[in-house]
Amino acid sequence: MFLDFLTATFADHRDADAIVWRDLACSYGWLLEQVRAWGRRIEAEAVRPGTVAALEADFSPNAVALLLALVEAQAVLVPLTGAVASRKEEFLEIAEAEVAIRLAADDEATFTRRPCTAAHPIYAELRTRQHPGLVLFSSGSTGKSKAAVHDLVPILDKFRAPRHARRTMAFLLFDHIGGINTMLYTLSNAGCLVTVEDRSPEAVLGAVEKHRVELLPTSPTFLNLLLVSEAYKHHDLSSLKLITYGTEPMPESTLRRLHELLPRVELLQTYGLSEVGILRSKSKSSDSLWVKVGGEGFETRVVDGVLHVKSRSAMLGYLNAPNPFTPDGWLVTGDVVQQDGEFLRILGRQSEVINVGGQKVHPAEVENVIQELPNVVGAVVFAEPNALTGNIVCAQVALAEKEDPKQLARRVKQHCRERLPPFAVPVKVILVDEVEHSERFKKHRPR
Numbered sequence: 001m002f003l004d005f006l007t008a009t010f011a012d013h014r015d016a017d018a019i020v021w022r023d024l025a026c027s028y029g030w031l032l033e034q035v036r037a038w039g040r041r042i043e044a045e046a047v048r049p050g051t052v053a054a055l056e057a058d059f060s061p062n063a064v065a066l067l068l069a070l071v072e073a074q075a076v077l078v079p080l081t082g083a084v085a086s087r088k089e090e091f092l093e094i095a096e097a098e099v100a101i102r103l104a105a106d107d108e109a110t111f112t113r114r115p116c117t118a119a120h121p122i123y124a125e126l127r128t129r130q131h132p133g134l135v136l137f138s139s140g141s142t143g144k145s146k147a148a149v150h151d152l153v154p155i156l157d158k159f160r161a162p163r164h165a166r167r168t169m170a171f172l173l174f175d176h177i178g179g180i181n182t183m184l185y186t187l188s189n190a191g192c193l194v195t196v197e198d199r200s201p202e203a204v205l206g207a208v209e210k211h212r213v214e215l216l217p218t219s220p221t222f223l224n225l226l227l228v229s230e231a232y233k234h235h236d237l238s239s240l241k242l243i244t245y246g247t248e249p250m251p252e253s254t255l256r257r258l259h260e261l262l263p264r265v266e267l268l269q270t271y272g273l274s275e276v277g278i279l280r281s282k283s284k285s286s287d288s289l290w291v292k293v294g295g296e297g298f299e300t301r302v303v304d305g306v307l308h309v310k311s312r313s314a315m316l317g318y319l320n321a322p323n324p325f326t327p328d329g330w331l332v333t334g335d336v337v338q339q340d341g342e343f344l345r346i347l348g349r350q351s352e353v354i355n356v357g358g359q360k361v362h363p364a365e366v367e368n369v370i371q372e373l374p375n376v377v378g379a380v381v382f383a384e385p386n387a388l389t390g391n392i393v394c395a396q397v398a399l400a401e402k403e404d405p406k407q408l409a410r411r412v413k414q415h416c417r418e419r420l421p422p423f424a425v426p427v428k429v430i431l432v433d434e435v436e437h438s439e440r441f442k443k444h445r446p447r
Helices: 004-012 028-044 061-072 082-095 121-129 152-157 177-188 201-211 220-229 252-261 363-370 405-419
Strands: 017-021 024-027 052-056 076-080 099-103 109-113 133-137 147-151 167-170 192-195 215-218 242-245 266-269 271-273 277-283 291-294 298-303 306-311 331-340 343-349 354-356 359-361 376-386 390-399 428-432
Touching (some): 004 177, 017 028, 017 061, 024 028, 076 082, 082 147, 167 177, 177 271, 177 277, 220 376, 266 277, 277 298, 291 298, 343 363, 354 376, 405 428
Parallel strands (some): 052 099, 390 428
Antiparallel strands (some): 099 109, 277 291, 291 343, 306 331
16 A cells, blocks of 8 residues: 555566675565565564554665565554664653564564553554654764654655666665665665675675675765775775765865765765655765755755755654744754855754854864865864853864874864964864764764
């Protein structure tokens, strides 16, 4: 019913590769049968329409088939990964999960009933609509993770129109709006989803080479790690046609170097949020940070330098936080942008802006300048309280080769003085072994 367009695609491409897992390919015919088999298992386990079902997995053939079967069974799906293992019980409580399903390393599933009744008003709304749902947790990098609840029907509707079929890397995580979007886009167009369990640059590019991946959706942090590792020197990347990047600001120096190394690969900035979904985007060029976002079902506007989005597929609300939408349905994203006609340049989160004596400093702009320097392979900029100015700018810097910390601090400050206003120049420069990042490959900013 909800997946009629997907199952029709599966049936029309029975012999084509649907998913590559542990270097073995599963066909669309196999996937279609597995979705039906999991549907029977779900019925046997008494997972009724409206049941809140947590699914702990990574991308695998059975994870994909089970996820789709839960959607067809009109469940409310709560995807979880090993990346949130330390917060798993907290997330299960917030989601009011009634069933917990875990896929083990051998891809076999265990169903566990939880002593919980999902009674949140948003769940009642989904049951009234008789629609499947999706619960996504934010990364919680600026505080407590928020649980966004979606009606899956408007999200699925975006994938009914046929687009390009590509061999696509499932890099973004199973519990991430970008990962779900990648999966649905690939399968709805009879592409091939290439999965990886190791998301290191060597393993990812090895899979690109071996399985002739055409599309790599990832993050600026991972792309910087790729450049630093020089893994691109060890693999044939001739199949790669498109790299998309999002989730955080891209340093211009990273984008420029990537474009120089892979001139035949299109580099496309993407934009999306757990609350509204993934917008269609168009970069001004592969080496430009200016991007046009929107597309059918989305509206955008900029108010006082902050991006607002209205989406037909917006979430119904949070389980554990107030409604963030304006009375007329706009989400204030918190992303600070510059505007040039239809194009935007995303400067970073409003919550990360450093106020130095009344002047605003965007960490991503300072990081970009620092990463222009020779021997610098990564930088993260953050605020430290100061009695005179309110805050000072600090920077952690990672290097390719050893260097005297004092000499590094002088180099960084001198270069920043030449490229930035005085209030944006780092007062403290701290040498670190590496710039820390989350399992979602986003920078960790010290607080």
